[in-house]
Amino acid sequence: MTDKPPAPARMFDQWPRIEVDTSDDGDFHRLNRIAGNAATGWALGPNGAYAQSLTLAEVVDGAVREALLHILELGLIDIDSERLHAGPGWPTHRERNANP
Incomplete structure (x- = not known):
């Protein structure tokens, strides 16, 4: 599992992104x-x-x-409740250049 960077401490601070392998033969593609x-x-x-x-x-x-x-019920992903509640807010838009 990838180590996750800490959630931001303040509202509107940038959330550090986790690199995702989006190649056609990777796990993300299957999910x-x-x-x-x-x-x-x-x-x-x-x-x-x-x-x-x-x-x-x-x-x-x-x-x-x-x-x-569906993918939660299959147990293929988990909700990181600690991280979900750690930040004071969440970005609602994905940074398009983060993971092309």
Whole structure:
């Protein structure tokens, strides 16, 4: 497991990022496929986006929720509660140049 840098001490301080291997043969790629399939299944399913005439924001929220829930339930990722509660706030946008 990668050592994690400490969470920032103050609101709006930059969160140090953890390098992620996004190559086609890495673990992230496999998780992305599993999560993507779960999200697509939700979107196309009887309670998903196409069945409910949802807004784009609702579609994104629902797809992300379904994908995260699926990989959490499979035990493929864990929530780092200590880190989640360590910072005074969280960035809501990903730094696009952090992990191309």
